[in-house]
Amino acid sequence: MLADNNKLKAIVEADDSQTTVALAAAFEVSTKTILVHLRQISKVKKLEKWVPHELNERQREIRVETCFALLNRHTNEGTFNRIVTCDEKCILFDNRKRSASWLDPGSVPKQCPKRKMTLRK
Template sequence: MSEIPIHIRHCILYEFQLGNNATTAARNICAALGEGAVAVRTCRDWFKRFREGDMSLEDHNPRLTTRELSAMLGCYQSIIDRHLHEMGKVNKLETWVPHQLTSNNIQQIVTGDEKWVLYVNHTRKHQWVNPEDLPEPEPKNDLHPKNVMLSIWWDCEGIIYWELLPPNTMIDSKLYWQQLQN
C-alpha cells in the first residue's frame, strides 16, 4: 500500500481503534512524530483497509503471479484470472530504473540544455473585425531567421546559470565544464 515504517502503521491502527477519522489520525501522528510523518491519504487508505476487516499491518505482495495465487488458494489459475479481472485489476509490468532516487539524489541533479532563440518571434493572433473587413496583415517569418543559442543549466530549485553563446561556438565538454565552473 505504502512504504511507511511499521511503528507508524501501529499508530494508524491505534487511532482507528480510538474511533478517530483519518484526518484527525494524521494530525495526531504528525504532532507526535513530526510534520510529514504520515499523509492524510495514507491514513485514509489504511482506515479503508481496517474497515473492510483487514487488521494486518503488513502490505500484501502485489507481485504474486496467478500461478502462485492458485497454488496458495488451491483453485484453478483461470478462476484467479477471472476474479482479478472482475475486481478491476490489470497485469502491468513495473518500469526499470537504474537505482532508487532519494530526495537527496534529486537535489544534487543538475540538468543542462541548449535552445535556439529567435531575435524576432512573431506569432499570428486572431483579430476581431467586421465580417466584410480583412484582418491586419502580418509579415511572414524569414526562411532562416536570425537566432542565438541559449545554453541553460538548472537544478531542483531553478535556473543556476544561463548564457547566450556567440555565433559559431562549438558545444562540447570543455564549454560545459567552463559553464559549470561559473
C-alpha cells in the first residue's frame, strides 16, 4: 500500500495531468491502489473544457458577411437548384482528444481550443 497521501497530493498538485499508470509506476503500486488514494485525498479526474477559437475583427466580419449571403441565397433561390450528387464520400475527421487532470471536486478544468475540422477522404 501507499504509505503517504501527502506525498501523492504534492506530486499531483505539481503536475495534475499525470496518468494513474505513471503514478502507479512512481510509487510501485497498482493503478487501483492509486485510484483509491486519489479518492482519499479528494481528487477527481476532469477533462479540459472546449472553448471556441478567438476570432479577430476581420474574421468576424467575414463570418457575418457569409451568413448574410447564405440567408439571401436561401430566400432568393430554390432548394432543388443547389442539390449536388457525386460518387465519392467525404468524411469530417478530427481525432483530437482532450487531456485530463486530477483536480479538486469544485475546481474548474483547464480550457483548450477546438481545432479546425478538416476534410479527409
